[in-house]
Amino acid sequence: MISTPFLHVKNLTVSYKKGKTVFTAVKNVSLTLEQGKTLGLVGESGCGKTTLGRSILQFHKNDSGQVLLQGNDLSAMNTASLKRYRPLMQMIFQNPYRSLNPRMTVLDILSEPFRIKERISQKDCIQKVSELMLNTGLDPFMMRKFPHEFSGGQRQRIAIARALAADPLLVIADEPVSSLDVSVQAQILNLLREIHEKMNLSMIFISHDLSVVRYISDDIAVMYQGKIVEKGPCDRLFSNPLHPYTKTLLSAIPVADPSKSFYTKIDIENEFNPEETKRGCLYSNRCPFIMDICKEAEPALETVDNNSNHECACHLINSGS
């Protein structure tokens, strides 16, 4: 590629160490994100999707690999030089009941990002907070209230407004709707999409539910045990899912149609067991299509279709059968 992508994650590996035990949460992951696009990152809990998101923002130091934001390697920077990049990258957290300080008013919460950035008069501050609240569907008259006076959906709006307060270029949303009701979930997803289009943001949207990711993403990456197993444009991944794990994720989505029982297709006995897969394909102990080669060699992420950037790491697909 000749032009530098907006965000380029190159061979990123992140691990947690406790005494002598090392747990590698993200294994050699590479991805790119263009300006103004959204990448959906999907997988079960424990697959490393949150760790990946957090290490892109340099909350965790990575073991190896690079995180390039507009060509600048964030992982090689010291704390002082990182500080200049921090406002450009913001995060929306999963649980709006825990991510907002209960002792700060909405005004304090939303003005903190630009108070840190620059000196600002109280009048301008209130002006800016009102704009933010209006943009995220909140009533500016409520800015002196505390988080506990808001419902779950409203709190998530506050969290979104806080992420936008620093005028970021990149927003990482870590399961922003999974603790909300379906009806509120739809409101928040529509809000995120609207803001994303209006502000030309780049976004990484982390979720365990493919049906939620679909509404908001241009590209989707499916993670399993720290690796990306399938990656491709959103429409392509839904119309032609290749990896058996992606198919499992798709079949577990509840469908509002009584003639289809979604949960019966899932194999109940095969629980995720990380100890069993030390060799070969990480998914081999759960995969219904297991072949001999799956236990021996780990499949690499290979391009399936040159026209659409659809990549998949599965022997079944890559061997052409």
Next chain:
Amino acid sequence: MILDVRNISTVFHLRRADIHAVKDVSFQLFKGETLGIVGESGSGKTVLCQSILGLLPKPPVKTSGHAYFDNTDLLDCDSKKLRQIRGNQISMIFQDPSSAFNPYLRLSEQLIEPLISHGYKSRKNALEKARIILSETKIPQPQKRMYQYPHEFSGGMLQRAMIGMALITNPRIVIADEPTTALDVTVQARILQLMKRLQNQYSLSIIFITHNLGIVAGFCDRVVVMYAGVVLETASTADLFNHTAHPYTKALIKSVPSIDNSKDSLYMIPGMPPDPAARLSGCPFEPRCRYRTDKCLKSENRLRETGKNHFTSCIRVLESELSL
């Protein structure tokens, strides 16, 4: 019929206002049936079930109505009698498994507690029973795992253990309050499949509380749709989806994200549920309803039959002005 709930109303008498959380709700539960109670948060579905089991503190809560279980009115029996039924014949599965267990106690102690408190004498037999129930809920190595602490389990595993704990006394009714909301989609599918299997094995009746109509579609036999403390529609699952008779139900169905329909239109219900302290007249969904007319506020909000065993409170559907 195993449980007959008639005209339950629950009021929280608070200093600032009286909150009418449940208003005049009736439903029946039959043997071996799965009844879904659906509604947004704050619709009163959890309070309804807690009222039936007498789990709410009185005062400030005042509950009226009847809940007949085996000719016993659960709302009108003394606490000793209620304690014999609760956890023994009717048990409950809670929403968040990681906060429902006591972090200081081994799983084994918590699993046998219902047995011991309902007169089981032998600790050794109780532990054996706990091991069997854990293997039935598909927890690997139950003999070893049952002596571990809750933090050593994943969310899905803990939810399995809680299902085991609810079933250990061989109850006739299990009330599951959003048992899969905190879990991943794949784990959710496994838990639902497990519950269905155990339901057949133990011929259980299940009351399944959820906000997601997608889950109801595949899992429940009959559905009660609640909003702002009242029931708006009840029907068999097939009727609810194929002959929807309330705009609110329709809106809930449409807001389930799907992988089949168009990517560009995710339906959302505008506005928010009403303030629980406000006393409303007429249809409570009126301010958010796209089909509202003047008479929606004037008419009494009452369930009436629109098809066989299919009840709705929408006046416009009942008067055949509206088909959804």
